[in-house]
Amino acid sequence: MRLALATAVVLSLFTSPTMAEPTVKLHAAGSLKAAMSDIADLYEKTHGVTVARAFGPSGLLRERIEGGEAAEVYASANMKHPTTLATAGKAGPVALFARNRLCALAQADLAVETETLLATLLDPQVRVGTSTPKADPAGDYAFQVFDKAEAFSSGATEALKAKAFQLTGGKDSAKAPEGRNPYGWVMESDKADLFLTYCTNAVLAQRDVPELKIVALPEALSVGANYGLTVVNDAPQAAWQLAVFILSPAGQEILASYGFTAAGAL
Known part of the structure; x- marks a missing residue:
């Protein structure tokens, strides 16, 4: 699924405006708050795009997105919730990006x-x-x-x-x-x-x-947790770029520094 998400990013480059959007809306699991805040900070610094952040229980975030709340990148503490959005046609492919x-x-x-x-x-x-x-x-x-x-x-x-x-x-x-x-x-x-x-x-x-x-x-x-990442439909190019940044060596290094088992770099 990581390849599918990367392919979708490439396609978005040809279908999205070339001008970077001023803000990307990130919805992420509460357990990701510390790590994802650092990732978002670094993305803002390197890409010049503001990341608006919403953290909370993954299931409640999914319900908010299903209810029409504006969201672009969704990082869940499981694979089920982003897959539910993808299956319903509300989001793109789902990538495993971290383990806990x-x-x-x-x-x-x-x-x-x-x-x-x-x-x-x-x-x-x-x-x-x-x-x-x-x-x-x-x-x-x-x-x-x-x-x-x-x-x-x-x-x-x-x-x-x-x-x-x-x-x-x-x-x-x-x-x-x-x-x-x-x-x-x-x-x-x-x-x-x-x-x-x-x-x-x-x-x-x-x-x-x-x-x-x-x-x-x-x-x-012992129980392990697989974390899933997806981009909501009609999100701007910058949202796809943020998703790739989370999967990149820089993003994965930050996740690992907080104790997540990184899923590997692109």
Whole structure:
């Protein structure tokens, strides 16, 4: 699909105005905010085009685009949402541009390690937090972890899904104060003892609240996340150029610096 997107970019050069548009509208997953902000800043500096940015849960961003909100480049924390737009004829080809994985973010006083993570999750006294499935792919990935747990403890999937607090990523989720990492804020506010989120989010949360612990998932429960990129129909040439820039060595290097596994350069 990367080749398909690159081909579409070349075609756009012959169908779009040659004058660069003054602004490109970027909609991107909240987990991409730090990395994509740096990418957008560098793109603005090197291309002389302003990037207007909207960050949020990927599913909610997709709904906004489907509802007619002006958008041009859409970077999702999964492949499903951009593919949905492409299948509906609202966007071009979808490219895998980064990978992530899930980690557990734990309170400092919670005795938990990779080897004891499942037992800790199942402990009735331990409050488990996740993002909101369907609205935010991070919630869907967390629930995939719960699905995998069934192979090791009968009834684990149902128990974990029933006890999980969906604390972020939903339409009605409480918002962190301006400038605060949402996951660090949730944990500092004592809303959960353990939170399943992207490892990249966990690193940023720990920078915000240094006493938090990051626990790797055991291989048997590990869940990876593929991030998809697409350009919305009728977007200007500069939007296609931004998409290529995200896939370029410069964009991929920035993603890697924030802990994403880069998908590789064009």
